[in-house]
Amino acid sequence: MNRVLSFDAEKCVGCHICEEVCSETWFKTTDPERSSIRIREEQRQDGLMLSAVYCVQCGECVNVCPVEALYRDKRGIVRLRKQLCVGCLACVGFCPYLAMFYHAGQAEPFKCVACGKCADECPAEALAVVEVETPRAPGVQI
C-alpha cells in the first residue's frame, strides 16, 4: 500500500490554510511558494474551480534522478535524500503533476511526503492521507 494525500474539490473552500501549514511545518515560514501543496483557483462560467497540486507519489521523478537521491520508502512515499542530491532539478521539470517544487535560496527541490499536517488543519476536511494500491491519488486535478 502507498500512503498519499487526497484532495476533495467539492469540500475545499479555498482558504489556503494548507499552504501555510505546509510551509510552516517544513520551512518555518508561511510563504505559499514554499508549500508542497498549492491550491489553484480558476474562474469558470459555472463558478470558481478549485484544484490542488501535490505529489501523488507516482515515482516518475525517481527514474530521472541521476544520483538516486530520490527513492520510495517502505510506506510508498517518494522522498529525497538531500545529502545525495546534486540540485539538478530534473525532477522539477519532469514531474507530470508539476508537484516537485523549486524555491530560490535552496539548491534542493521539495515535495509532499504525505505527512498529513495540512489534512489535520484543513477546516473543510478537504484533505486526507489515504492508503492506495497504486500510487495515483484520486481527485487530483491540475
Next chain:
Amino acid sequence: MRTVLADYAYTPSPVERGYTGRTLYINLSDRTIAAKPVTDLMKEKFIGGRGFGLWLLWHGVRDDTRWNDPENEIVVSSGPCGGTTQYPGSGKSLVVSISPLTNVVIDSNVGGHFGPLLKFAGWDALEIQGKAERDVIIIIDAPAGRVTVEEATNVPTDTHLVARWLLEELAPGEEERYFISSISSGSGAEHTLWGCLNFSLYDRRRKELRFKQAGRGGIGTVLRDKRIKAVVVKSLPVKGDSNHPADPERVARAGIRLHKEIHDYDDQQCRMRHRGTSYLVQIMNDYDLLPVHNFRFGSHPEAHRINGNVWEARFTQGLPDGCWYGCTLSCSHTSDNYTVRTGPYRGQTVSVDGPEYETIAGVGSNCGIFDPDAILELNFYCDTYGIDTISFGTGVAFVMECYEAGILDREKTGGLELRFGNADAAIELLHQMGRGEGFGCIVGQGVRRMKEYFAREYGADPAFLKDIGMEAKGLEYSEYVSKESLAQQGGYGLTNKGPQHDEAWLIFMDMVSNLLPTFEDKAEALHYFPMWRTWFGLCGFCKLPWNDIVPPDNKYMDEPAKIPAHVQNYVDLFSGVTGRQVTREDLITMSEAVYNFQRVFNIRLGYGLRDHDDVPYRSQGPVTIEEYQSRAERYDKQVEQLLGLNPREMSVEEKLAALRKYREEQYERLKDAVYARRGWTKNGVPTPETLKRLGIDFPEVLAVVQKHL
C-alpha cells in the same frame, strides 16, 4: 606499487561566480607543479574553456613548436558555466593542444565529469607541459589537498582497463567514486596520430564507468607522447550550488524551463532520450547526406540496418544517460552487455559508449559496413585503444577506395582485403594500430600522410588522391556529405581546426530550406553560427540542448534557425552565473575575440591563411564518372541551369569538368565573402582593425598579422 615523483600541497579555492581564480600548471620534464592566477583579462576576453586553453597555450609554446616538442601543452578547462547542474549540457570540458595531424591548434569539446570536477577541486584549468621519462599518472586530489605525479607498476594502457584500475586504486569505496574522473587514451594512440582522450564518469545507476571522447585532432597521441597514462581528479562533493552562481534563481529557472521542454517535446522531436544522435542516420540517408563509400554517395539501401530504431533497441532504456548531472536530454547512451568478439579482449562483456551518429556513419556507412555488431566492435576498440572514430572511419574509407581503385592490393596491406563492407578487415586494421604493427601503422598516420605515402611508394596519382582524400588542414572530415551545400563546404573548410561540423552545420538552411541564396547570406551564416557554436566551448556547454530540442513555437520566430528562446536561456545562464550582465550580441562578440585569436595563433604557427582553407574536391562535387552517373539527373540539371550548357551534347568527362570549374570558383567567391564578413584580408588574415575592435590587439598578436598585410 606507486612512487611519487612530484608532490604539491594546496588548499582548493572556493568557486565564486563560476571561477576558482586559479589554474594548475604541471611540467613533466622538470617536475614543476604550480598555481597560476586567472587574470581579469582572461575572464573578460577569453571567458574560460577553449578560450583559457588558447591563452595558456599561446604563452607556453614557441612559433616553431610542434606537437611532440616538450613545449607543447595539453590544456583542459570547462568554463564558468561548466559544473552547473540545473541546465542540460553544462558539464563539458574543452581540450586544447597543438595537433599532430594539423600542426596547428586543435580544440575538442568533450563530456564526462573531468572538467567540472577539476573546477570543484579548485582549478579553472589544467595545463600540462613537458614530457615524462617513463609512464606516469597525474593525481589531483582535492579532499587530500594534493597534486602528485606518480609512477606506478602494472598500470594498463587501454582505457577500459586503466580507468577501472584507477577507480579500484584510488576510490575503493562506492561513495568515493561519485566525484572522481580520469582522462586516459590507449595503445592505439601510441602508434597512430589519431589518439583520442577518454573522459570518464562514474554512473551511479550502473555502478560502472562510462566514457566520453575528446576525439578530434590526436590529443591522445600527445598525451601518450608525454608518457601520461592517465590524469585523475578527485573533487569535493558536488552540490546544486557548487558553481556558486551570482544569481542562482535565474540559472535554476532557465534549467527548469528546458527540463520541462525536453519532458514535453523530446518524444515527438528527436527522441534523444531514447536514441541519442543515432536518430540522424535516417535523416541524413533520406536527404542524401549520409557518407557512403568514402563520401562518394549520400545514401544506401542498407542504411535502415544501422538507423536510430536499431540503436534504440540496443541502448539500455529508461536510465538518465547524461554525461554530466542534470542533462535530461540524455543523449549519452550505452550499449550494455556487449560481448567482444575479436582481439585481446575477446570474450569480455563490456559497455560500449554509444555509438553516436558520427561513429555509426564513420566506421559504418562510410566504410560500407552496415552490421551493427561490427560497428559496436569498432566503437569499443577505437575507444579503449584511444583512437578517434571519426578519423578512423574517414581514413579507412579512403583506404578502401584506394584499394578498390587498384592503388592498394593485398601485398601492400599485408593481406587485408580492404574493400568497402569488409568489417573483419577494418577490425583487424584497428588491432594493428593497437599492437603497433603492419599496415595499420601507415593508415594511422592519417589521410594527409597516406596521400603522400601512396604517391611516393606506390606511384598513385597525387591529383586523384587529393580529390578523394577527405581531409583539410590535415584533419579528417566528420561525417556529412557537403557536396550540394556551398555554405557547408565553407562550414568545413573555413574553420580554425579543420573540417569538423561543430563550427557550422548549415546544410539544411542552405540546401533544403534555401535560406542562404546569396554569398552575403552564406557569409553571414558563416560568421554567426561558427561564433555561436564557439561560445558553447568558452563556457562549458554542450551544443545539443540548443537545437536538438526546440520550443514548439520556434517556427514562428523571426530567425528560427537561431532558436531565439534558447539563446535567451544562455544569456540568462551566463549572466546568472558570472554576474556579468550580457546581451545576445555580447555572446557573439566574446566568441569573435577568441576565434580571431585562434586564427592568429594558427598564422603564428605557419598556417591559417587562404590556401590552408582549401578543401578536397570530393567535398565539393562528384570526382568520378561513377559518382556523376549515380546522381546524373541532378548534375545534368545543374549543368543546364547553372552553367547554361546542354548536357545532352556533352560527354560525362566534359560535364564533370564544367561542373568542377563552376563549383571551385563558387568556393573561392565564398572565401572572399566570408573573409570580408569576418574582418579578414583576402588572404584570410584578421586585420589590425578587427583585432582592435575585439580588444585583442596585443603587441604579440599584431606582430603576427603585420607580417601578412
